Amino acid sequence: MAALSSMAISCLQSHSRNESYFLAYKPSQFSKPLFINPSLNKPRVSISFCLKPSDNDEMQIRQESAGEEEEEYWVVTAVRSRYNEIVIVDTVASRYLLLDSTKNVHSLVNKGGQNWTGCYWDEFSSLPPIIPNGPIAIYGLGGGTAARLMLELWPSIQLEGWEIDEILIEKARGYLGLSELEKPTSKGGSLRVHVDDALSPSQDVSGRYAGIIVDLFADGKVLDQLQQVPIWLDLASRLMPNGRIMVNCAGIEEEKAATNGKPQLLLGDSVWEMNSTIKILSEAFPGQVSWKRTPDSQGLNFLALTGGLPHLSDWSKKVPIRLSETVQQWKLCETS
Known part of the structure; x- marks a missing residue:
């Protein structure tokens, strides 16, 4: 956001x-x-x-x-x-x-056909090379920004976007080009839109997804439901073997405004412990959660990834050059 x-x-x-x-x-x-x-x-x-x-x-x-x-x-x-x-x-x-x-x-x-955003949405496009072949769910589809770039970079990918707000989807189709993303690509890729609650237990279908992208917010905060270990275990049950979840975890509430209204950047390998969502993920998947932080120019968002730290060099070679450096910034969550 x-x-x-x-x-x-x-x-x-x-x-x-x-x-x-x-x-x-x-x-x-x-x-x-x-x-x-x-x-x-x-x-x-x-x-x-x-x-x-x-x-x-x-x-x-x-x-x-x-x-x-x-x-x-x-x-x-x-x-x-x-x-x-x-x-x-x-x-x-x-x-x-x-x-x-x-x-x-x-x-x-x-406008003008450029789908790179210079923001955390771009990071989601690095997920396909480190998961099995299979559909990827986007929980919190919004207007389809992440899906648009992913379909451009990986045109054979099968995406399932979940959004609870029917009117939002209607507006996104009418004004944000979402309807175009629902058409198959030349390589057979597609986006299937679900208007429903992605976190509902009724959606717990074991082994359904190769990957899940979670970008669920309300009033500027990660959904309260995602601050509980059981919900993450439920989401993990929807993954195929070796599947992964990538999460937009927002920032750090404790960071205080500094000069010129800019937040003070807190550094260190244990700074992830100040993000409540990553802490919950680490409780749910001990030793199997990695994290990174986007730079100040991109909003200081934290991202989390389940499934353990990938081989960063190999991962870097499999993503578009624009992402090759950023994927090497992932670190395993280790307590101080």
């Missing part, structure tokens, strides 16, 4: 009477998780919207405070579902999906 920078607000006609809302914008400090789109090169802030019914069809937007540098963006659609406040915004370079009260970015689509 990420946040956009301060931008000048423009008005856009709503596409439906049911999508007419009043949106108030103000910049604020990121909630975790986060990332920066390098092309924006602006201070890290999130966009806070307050959705309220409007009396007319036109999208009304009020800018409550402006940043020092401004870049135009347009609200494409905004609607409240059972699970989310959903806002899709455009900039010149990209389109973003903002969710829930934090309005962190949960998906992005770059």
Whole structure:
């Protein structure tokens, strides 16, 4: 997840009477998780919207405070579902999906056909070479950002994306190109979308997946259910032999804002112990969890990987060159 920078607000006609809302914008400090789109090169802030019914069809937007540098963006659609406040915004370079009260970015689509994001989504594309042949589940599909790059890099891959919010999927199909990802690739790869609760016990089908990507958040935090050992054991039961789970674990709550509103970076091989999700994973799979941290420019997110530390040199040779250096940054979780 990420946040956009301060931008000048423009008005856009709503596409439906049911999508007419009043949106108030103000910049604020990121909630975790986060990332920066390098092309924006602006201070890290999130966009806070307050959705309220409007009396007319036109999208009304009020800018409550402006940043020092401004870049135009347009609200494409905004609607409240059972699970989310959903806002899709455009900039010149990209389109973003903002969710829930934090309005962190949960998906992005770059314009011009570039599917690399410079963010943790790219890391998920390193998973296929270190798992058996078989389908990969994405729990927390959002608008399909991770799936889009994975299908480009591994066009024969079979993906199953899970998202609980039916309206979010509807908007992603209409505005984020998700429907195109559901069509088979030239190599037979595909994305099958499930609108359901990925963590429901009814989904426990033993040995179903070669890999599972977990990117499940609400209100800027990893889902509370994922702070329990039994749920991870249930998810592991869905894996084929030698299958792996890769997890977006967000950041460290204890990190305090330093100068210029930037979080203080905590370093060291045991820093993973300050991330609650990785700690739970390590309890569930002792000695079998690896971790890495994205750089400050990508949001300081932690990632975790089950199944023990892969042979990093071999792994590096099997991924696209853009990922070859980053996969060598994985470390086994070892207590201090």
